[in-house]
Amino acid sequence: MNIFADFEQRIRESVEATLAALEKPSADLARLTVEPPRDPSHGDLATNAAMVLAKPLGLKPRDLAQALAERLRDDPDVETVDVAGPGFVNLRLKNAYWTNHLAALLEAGGDYGKGAPTGRKVNVEYVSANPTGPLHVGHCRGAVVGDAIANLLAYSGHEVVKEYYINDAGAQVEVLARSAYLRYREALGEEIGEIPAGLYPGDYLKAVGVALVIRYQKTLLDMEEGEWLPLVSAYAIDAMMMSIRDDLKALAIKQDVYFSEKTLHAGNGGKIADAIADLRERGFVYQGTLPPPKGQPPEDWEDREQTLLRSTEVGDDMDRPLMKSDGSYTYFAADVAYFADKFARDFDEMVYVLGADHGGYVKRLEAVAKAVSGGKAHLDVVLCQLVKLFRNGEPVRMSKRAGEFVTLKDVVDEVGRDAVRFMMLFRKSDAPLDFDFAKVTEQSKDNPVFYVQYAHARACSIRRQALAEGIDAEAPLDAGALALLTDEGELALIRKLAEYPRLVQGAAAAKEPHRLAFYLYDVASAFHSQYNRGKDEPSLRFVKVDEPIMTSARLALVRAVALVVASGLELVGVEAPDEMR
Structure with missing residues (x-):
């Protein structure tokens, strides 16, 4: 039902027939695309076929475009074909094609x-915040982006597992335990005074x-410290993870797997040692020295x-250290073992959703994937x-260490889950986001x-009006009712709905859920515009009691809008309400 894939296949066949007629050899069609033109006045579809094929074949792009256009004019679903610019081919499809597509949509x-x-198994790891406190709004964006990516991939046909990596083996866990122990003494009536530097001062640990x-x-x-430290550490981590799960629940997020970093270190680092041994056997691990890196080491x-x-x-x-001077493993070694564990679980693709401060990790993680999986x-x-919060025009300050951060739950409680989830996607994830409490309500x-x-x-509401x-x-x-949908606004709305399959597949492949949020806004805009046209021009209203067949056709269009909007909102984790007050 992807019209772009449909016409890409038709155009490929037309290209091959055109080349045969010109006595030219078959060509590599990998770069051929079929897309909506930037300017809708140019047509419904545009292809770059002549642009990318002409030079290798020793032809002029416009000459090849004209020959291709002549053949495409014979397609029964094509109304007009035009050659534009240096050799783009623009197609306008017949109204019947669009109304037939609407029927298939319904x-x-x-x-x-x-x-x-697809048979492809994908692991999407997101949030993975250190279990040292409640989630703050900085974690919120990654949580929503990761969840939407996972939903898109699943909708596109992949088998998807949503995963949270619990960093419960690092130095921050000991800091958490000492901070919780201090609050334990406070709960017993001891005056603890100001929280020492280096510990977590947040009030959230009082309950612990x-x-x-x-x-x-x-x-x-x-x-002795050696006795209480592991007890308090385990209890505090469990308490923080319970809090984190509750925070994620407020966003309607539930991961399938919560993976403990401690399992990688169990048995004297068994999983890490195994991963390193395997890589050593394949020549990826060696004993050596590193030159001083340029800039800040x-x-x-x-x-x-x-x-x-x-x-x-x-x-x-650069090559990366796997062991510290004291014989313990580096954080990077745990990253290697963690990827090896995922690969052993038969995932074909691993998606990591990380904060922008982890940009320096991208190349090393990609290198780990290639080394561990052999490129498989x-x-x-x-x-x-980052997300910047504003209230009444003033920035809202956040500081996790100072214990004055704005929690994810604070934001959800104030503006609602739907507003948070949708607005976290209404900008590309690698661009800063300003979140205004007033605007989103x-x-x-x-x-x-x-x-x-x-x-x-x-x-x-329109469907309820019809029922009344x-x-x-x-x-x-x-039979033939949909053929009555000939108004340009109605056809434009059908064309926009027809973009949905391609949009979902593209957003999933690119891991860019903001595309779906933008698309839904465009669908809403086209629908509201057509509704408002009916206010000014009664003949365009969706419900016309004296024209039952036309009304049934327009109600079918309304039903299609509701289907696509509801489907898209479900993928981004937002409710599709039947009424709003």
Whole structure:
């Protein structure tokens, strides 16, 4: 049902026939594309076929374009074919093609745009915040972007697993335990004074301190640090992960797998050691020294012979240390073992959704993927830039260490899940995002989430209006009824709906869910525009009691709008309301 894929195949066949007629050899059609033209006045579809094929064949692009256009004019679904510029071929399709597509859309229903099973298994890892406190709004964007990517990939036909990596083996875990122990002493009545530098000062740990008292009474006070530290650490991590799960639940996010970093280190680093041994056997691990890096040396650089991953052979800027001078493994070694674990779970593709501050990790992670999988698995890193909060025109300050950060739950409680999820996608993830509390709650065209949800609510309202007039909006269409949809606004709306399958597939492949948010806004705009035209011109109204066949055709169009908007909103995790007050 992807009209662009449909016509790409038709154009490929026409190209091959044209080349045969010109006595030219077959050509590589990999760069041939079929897209909507930037200017709708140029037609419905545009292809670059002549532009990319002419030079290798020793032809002039316009000459090849003209020959291709002549052949495409014989297509029964094509109204006109024009050659533009240096050799673009623009096609305008017959109205019947669009109304037939509308009928197919309605028949597909909720499956419209859904891809066939690909057999490809994809792991999408996102959020993965350190379990040292509640999620803040900085984590929110990655959570929404990752969830939407996973939904898009699943809708496109892939088998998708949503994963959270729990960083429960690093130095921050010990800091968390010491911070929680201090709150435990406070809960027992001790005056702890100002929280020492280097510990987490947030009030959210007071509840953990109280819970530790309930569980252990005063027994922890009688233990040596080596005894109470692992007990408090395990309890605090569990408490923080429970809080994080609750925060994600507020965003309607539920990961399938919560992977503990500690499992990589269990048994004296068994999984890490196994991954390193495997890479050593294949020549990717060696003992050597690293030259001093240019500029600021990274924290893990040491001027000594050490265990290194030969990552420069697979695209990295430098070889990476796997062990520290004390014999423990580096954070990077855990990254290697974690990817190896995913590869062992038979994933064909691994998607990492990370904050923009992890931009320097991209090349090394890509190198790990190539080394571990031998190029069999693909790794894709999606970076999310910062979110800036504004309230009443003033920036909202955030500082996790100061304990004054704005939590994800704070934002959801104030403006609602739908507003948060949609607005986190209404800009490309690698661009900074300004989130204005006032803008995302106003009922206007300037508030994208309201505008899109209102389109669905309006479609439901029109169908209720028809029912009140005694018209069944779900009744089977009379033969040929859709052919009555000849108004340019109606056809433009059908064309926009017809973009949905291609849009979903493209957004999934590019890992760019903002494309879907933008598209839904465009669909809403086209629908609202057509509705408003009916206010000024009664003949264009969706419900006309004295014209039952025309009304049934227009109600079918309204139903198609509702289907596509509801489907798209579900993929971005936003409700499609039947009415709005």
